[in-house]
Amino acid sequence: MTGLTDDQIEGLRADTPGCGPDHVHFNHAGASLPSRQTLAAITDHLRLEARLGPMEAGALAAEGVAKARAAAATLLNAAPGEIAFATGGSVAWGMAVASLPPLRAGDRVLVGRQEWGGNLTTLHDKAARAGATVEVIPSLEDGRVDADALAGLIDDRVRLVSLTWGAANSGLVNDAAAVGRVTRAAGVPYVIDAAQVVGQIPVDVAALGCDMLKAPGRKHLRGPRGTALLYVRHDFLDKVAPAWLDVQSAPWNSPWGADHSPVSPRDDARRLESAEASVALLLGLGAALNLALDLGVAAIRARIHHLAQELRARLDAIPGVTIRDIGDPETRSGLVSFTVDGLTGSAVRTRLADQGLTLGANGVPYTPLDMTARGLTEIARASVSYLTREGELDRLANAVAGLTP
Ligand SMILES: Cc1ncc(COP(=O)(O)O)c(C=O)c1O
Numbered sequence: 001m002t003g004l005t006d007d008q009i010e011g012l013r014a015d016t017p018g019c020g021p022d023h024v025h026f027n028h029a030g031a032s033l034p035s036r037q038t039l040a041a042i043t044d045h046l047r048l049e050a051r052l053g054p055m056e057a058g059a060l061a062a063e064g065v066a067k068a069r070a071a072a073a074t075l076l077n078a079a080p081g082e083i084a085f086a087t088g089g090s091v092a093w094g095m096a097v098a099s100l101p102p103l104r105a106g107d108r109v110l111v112g113r114q115e116w117g118g119n120l121t122t123l124h125d126k127a128a129r130a131g132a133t134v135e136v137i138p139s140l141e142d143g144r145v146d147a148d149a150l151a152g153l154i155d156d157r158v159r160l161v162s163l164t165w166g167a168a169n170s171g172l173v174n175d176a177a178a179v180g181r182v183t184r185a186a187g188v189p190y191v192i193d194a195a196q197v198v199g200q201i202p203v204d205v206a207a208l209g210c211d212m213l214k215a216p217g218r219k220h221l222r223g224p225r226g227t228a229l230l231y232v233r234h235d236f237l238d239k240v241a242p243a244w245l246d247v248q249s250a251p252w253n254s255p256w257g258a259d260h261s262p263v264s265p266r267d268d269a270r271r272l273e274s275a276e277a278s279v280a281l282l283l284g285l286g287a288a289l290n291l292a293l294d295l296g297v298a299a300i301r302a303r304i305h306h307l308a309q310e311l312r313a314r315l316d317a318i319p320g321v322t323i324r325d326i327g328d329p330e331t332r333s334g335l336v337s338f339t340v341d342g343l344t345g346s347a348v349r350t351r352l353a354d355q356g357l358t359l360g361a362n363g364v365p366y367t368p369l370d371m372t373a374r375g376l377t378e379i380a381r382a383s384v385s386y387l388t389r390e391g392e393l394d395r396l397a398n399a400v401a402g403l404t405p
Pocket of ligand 1: 029030088089090091116118164166167168193194195196216
């Protein structure tokens, strides 16, 4: 085993209430299991709020929230002023994209084939209202976005390139840096949905060349639900006009109205953040971020990659089971997608849940373009974490073998 030692893993499992004997969690791509420390950071603060009053407790926690922001920045190789917190991945993505200049008739938006369904719906809606178009960037043979083809598509009507970096319906991980080289050269805004990447694969926003990037806290970071990170490149801020403003995103500092000039929002990523937030959850997210930094995402990545490859090999050996992962095998994530002959993905999930194994399932709406391109209607998703034991892979493979005709 590479990266983290077995002793370390056992210690981390002992610190994770969800790693009990009753069930095995294989839905880290949906939401992972928080550590005891993350749980304590949340519940301690909720108790403090109840005792002192939420505003008073919040003032005491300001430094903790600032540390969480600094940890998020370190994780992404960004500056703290380039990080905004949000309440979910789609909220962060929606705020980011809503802040860009409105689309006009004839404008073009380019997306990868793995684009998350919610992003796609938003873009289609905006485009349809404006008379603009959403176009799919051609894929390489292995399904990843073809950056050379993207370069050939760029013209002065392209307003945005949106890339879902890690697919939600397979282990495919796009070459987001190759896409960034094209968008940077063309001066086109580039937004990355890194929901399936942050926390399990090292992220360096400078190397990616992106303008904005988001991820929820609850997946491989093992943070709480209801949290998300949004990176906004500092030099891109002048293009970011928030869809709405509040006392934090644009503090009142001058009378307005007389000259009809627009308000100037803050000079950092928090122009996209709401003043009202769950401080408890942000402190929990901070604990999760610190754990990821302590372990090192490169070490996490090595272990997850090894476990996922092992699981693919075990499932692939079962007659009636088809692995549905595409992309470059060396860069795949910890998400293992498969189908079982004669069963829908949801049925696989339900039958395995009855045996104490928690999986996900993915239908067309989550990843419409890729599922449709491959003629798939539903897949089962088993996603591993560094917390996963090798023995648990055997347990899952045996249970899946028991489902086959
Ligand atoms: C790639 C991707 N994008 C977006 C989302 C949606 O994020 P959220 O549920 O936090 O809004 C998900 C959720 O699984 C996802 O996998």
